[in-house]
Amino acid sequence: MKNFIELENIAKQIRRKTLEIIFNAGSGHPGGSLSSVDIGTSLFFYLMNHDPNNPNWKDRDRFILSKGHAAPLLYVILQMSGYFPENWLSTFRKINSPLQGHPNSLKCPGIEVSTGSLGQGLSIACGMALSLKKDNMKSIVYTLHGDGELNEGQIWEAVMFAAHYKLNNLIAFIDKNDLQIDGSTDEVMSMKSIEEKFSAFNWNVLTCDGHSITDIVNKTIEAKKSIKPSVIIAKTIKGKGVSFMENVAGWHGKSPSKIELQLALEELE
Amino acid sequence: MINPFNIGDVVPIRDGFGKALIELGHKNEKIFVLDADLSKSTRSNWFAEKFPNRFIECGIAEQNMIDVAAGLSLMGKIPFTTTYGVFVAGRAFDQIRNTICFSNLNVKIIGSHGGLSVGADGGSHQAIEDIALMNLLPNMKVFSPVDANEAFQIIIKASDIVGPVFVRLAREATEILIRKDFEFQVGRWEKLSEGNDAYLLFHGTIGAEVMKATKILLEKKIEVTVINCSSIKPFDKKMLNEIPSSKPIFIIEEHLEAGGLGSIISTYYSQNSPRKLELINIGDRFGESGSPTELYQKFGFTSEILAERIRASLTDN
Numbered sequence: 123m124k125n126f127i128e129l130e131n132i133a134k135q136i137r138r139k140t141l142e143i144i145f146n147a148g149s150g151h152p153g154g155s156l157s158s159v160d161i162g163t164s165l166f167f168y169l170m171n172h173d174p175n176n177p178n179w180k181d182r183d184r185f186i187l188s189k190g191h192a193a194p195l196l197y198v199i200l201q202m203s204g205y206f207p208e209n210w211l212s213t214f215r216k217i218n219s220p221l222q223g224h225p226n227s228l229k230c231p232g233i234e235v236s237t238g239s240l241g242q243g244l245s246i247a248c249g250m251a252l253s254l255k256k257d258n259m260k261s262i263v264y265t266l267h268g269d270g271e272l273n274e275g276q277i278w279e280a281v282m283f284a285a286h287y288k289l290n291n292l293i294a295f296i297d298k299n300d301l302q303i304d305g306s307t308d309e310v311m312s313m314k315s316i317e318e319k320f321s322a323f324n325w326n327v328l329t330c331d332g333h334s335i336t337d338i339v340n341k342t343i344e345a346k347k348s349i350k351p352s353v354i355i356a357k358t359i360k361g362k363g364v365s366f367m368e369n370v371a372g373w374h375g376k377s378p379s380k381i382e383l384q385l386a387l388e389e390l391e
Numbered sequence: 392m393i394n395p396f397n398i399g400d401v402v403p404i405r406d407g408f409g410k411a412l413i414e415l416g417h418k419n420e421k422i423f424v425l426d427a428d429l430s431k432s433t434r435s436n437w438f439a440e441k442f443p444n445r446f447i448e449c450g451i452a453e454q455n456m457i458d459v460a461a462g463l464s465l466m467g468k469i470p471f472t473t474t475y476g477v478f479v480a481g482r483a484f485d486q487i488r489n490t491i492c493f494s495n496l497n498v499k500i501i502g503s504h505g506g507l508s509v510g511a512d513g514g515s516h517q518a519i520e521d522i523a524l525m526n527l528l529p530n531m532k533v534f535s536p537v538d539a540n541e542a543f544q545i546i547i548k549a550s551d552i553v554g555p556v557f558v559r560l561a562r563e564a565t566e567i568l569i570r571k572d573f574e575f576q577v578g579r580w581e582k583l584s585e586g587n588d589a590y591l592l593f594h595g596t597i598g599a600e601v602m603k604a605t606k607i608l609l610e611k612k613i614e615v616t617v618i619n620c621s622s623i624k625p626f627d628k629k630m631l632n633e634i635p636s637s638k639p640i641f642i643i644e645e646h647l648e649a650g651g652l653g654s655i656i657s658t659y660y661s662q663n664s665p666r667k668l669e670l671i672n673i674g675d676r677f678g679e680s681g682s683p684t685e686l687y688q689k690f691g692f693t694s695e696i697l698a699e700r701i702r703a704s705l706t707d708n
């Protein structure tokens with residue numbers, strides 16, 4: 123098992139590669155990919171039971187990237203975990219690539235289900251978690267959502283469903299970076315307290331520093347003990363790790379220029 | 392597998408659906424049924440009573456239901472989702488498009504109360520664009536059975552297909568036209584009567600009226616071939632090719648003109664052997680309240696109106 127220093131180094135490498143493949147593609151979503159790096163790292167390199175050599179291993183934990191636009195992050199994580207060779211990364215968003223602009227489960231190993239249309243991952247996870255319970259299987263289903271994504275009504279349908287069926291094998295992460303596309307989550311569609319909303323629906327609610335791997339790991343271990351479905355609201359910074367991208371809505375969905383990439387990589391030395 | 396009902400019985404199509412689910416429930420423990428607070432209307436309650444552990448009540452949340460089914464299918468289950476067609480084909484279209492069809496998931500979507508048959512509930516409850524919406528989607532299969540026997544067959548068959556399937560059901564009890572030993576085959580249509588003067592193509596429970604219309608036409612010495620086009624996607628190209636190009640073809644359906652069977656067949660013929668078709672459908676308008684019989688009258692679907700329209704068209708030419 124990796125120690126936390128190693129995990130932090132992995133996270134840094136993931137940030138670099140994520141920016142590189144977005145630059146290489148000429149488009150993609152850096153902001154929300156960078157804000158989720160530490161959550162993704164904790165899950166794939168520490169918390170989750172999975173086997174890159176056997177992506178369909180039936181006892182694996184499941185992960186659904188409900189915020190499918192963070193695809194570049196997922197691809198880098200899957201590649202570094204060993205799901206596919208490194209040379210695939212340069213094909214991201216290119217013709218005939220397994221690495222589509224948003225994750226496509228029919229084209230790329232390690233992806234449980236195609237995503238990209240926001241608001242659906244939690245419902246899919248509910249179906250998986252329910253199935254696991256019916257079969258007395260012990261796997262955990264993890265999802266990762268944006269905070270803007272919570273605008274979608276379907277999320278709250280799924281929140282009700284998970285609580286009703288007591289799906290305590292479901293752990294949802296919210297990447298709370300306080301930004302979506304048109305501006306801050308407060309300006310676009312103010313949600314006030316996400317914690318209170320999930321509590322009101324009878325979920326187990328935890329919060330963490332979304333850039334502290336120790337905190338993410340500890341809260342996840344705590345969530346696993348819950349008798350209710352758990353949400354971990356991770357406070358993050360959109361664009362985390364690159365000073366000029368941090369907290370800037372404009373970096374949601376554009377590629378850095380060559381110079382910007384250079385500057386970013388220097389910061390991520 | 393022998394179909395449950397006798398020819399001539401008058402049975403709601405959902406009873407065939409309900410019986411098929413029970414049959415499947417006994418045979419295959421992977422079968423799950425999901426409903427959105429309409430299980431008594433859709434007949435999924437029969438399954439719920441027998442197999443409570445594999446019935447998932449989803450509440451009034453159709454979009455969630457479709458994606459929960461997606462999750463179940465990803466774990467190897469075979470989920471059948473049921474609600475009124477009007478609340479799923481449109482409302483959950485994105486879930487069906489971007490999750491079910493895009494990932495080619497093994498989810499069955501049963502849209503009940505299709506066409507005008509829900510009657511008095513009015514236009515808000517009548518699915519008249521469901522076929523168009525579902526037919527649009529890559530990987531989807533679309534079936535519209537004529538009666539409870541065929542519904543039974545189609546549901547059994549749907550469980551063997553690996554991939555998304557949409558089935559349109561209707562509400563009213565209609566006459567059983569399909570033999571007990573009939574076996575539904577994907578992409579194959581069945582002739583219900585033979586005659587040389589014209590071809591009547593239809594899908595769904597309107598078939599009962601169409602068959603009555605053939606009797607009226609026969610009294611007027613007009614003999615028609617009636618084809619039950621229950622497999623809409625894929626459709627029966629072979630049978631379409633076999634219809635002589637000199638013969639008048641009428642396509643009858645409780646659906647909007649846009650995107651229905653008529654439009655599917657028009658597109659096919661226009662690229663192969665163009666011919667004149669007469670499309671009999673709901674046109675470009677919504678439904679409204681009324682008894683199903685009154686609505687058939689108003690929208691031109693009773694056997695008498697159908698027969699007269701076909702007769703007039705044939706004598707004009």
Ligand SMILES: Cc1ncc(C[n+]2csc(CCOP(=O)(O)OP(=O)(O)O)c2C)c(N)n1
Nearest residue numbers: 154191238239240268269270271301302303
């Ligand atoms: C159903 C749907 N509507 C709109 C979009 C377009 N879209 C992509 S990302 C995004 C903003 C997402 O914001 P958030 O969930 O906060 O993600 P993050 O900040 O983590 O990138 C939008 C509106 C979409 N992908 N899906």
Ligand SMILES: [Mg+2]
Nearest residue numbers: 268269270301
């Ligand atoms: Mg956000």
